[in-house]
Amino acid sequence: MLDELLKGINEKLTRIEAAMAAPKVQARYLDIQGAADYISKTYEGMRYTMGKFPKELPVTMIGDTPRVDIKDIDRFMLNRKGR
Secondary structure (H helix, E strand, C coil): CHHHHHHHHHHHHHHHHHHHCCCCCCCCEECHHHHHHHCCCCHHHHHHHHHHCCCCCCEEEECCEEEEEHHHHHHHHHHHCCC
8 A cells, every 4th residue: 555655656756857857948048158058169269259250149238248149149150151
């Protein structure tokens, strides 16, 4: 009887854990480190790229934190493809 009770509790916990592990929302605006990770660059490399291509990778300030739109990053990467 105790085994059945523990089995039921375990099944409910498993369902709760699965619900909590639902897919996370992808952020649209990334900080510099997030943008760098997104395109496999270093933090310093991303800062350099943002400085060299300010029109293609515009920065949005949210408080004191610079953010880059993920759509701008995707567009930038597509435009650089094959160069």
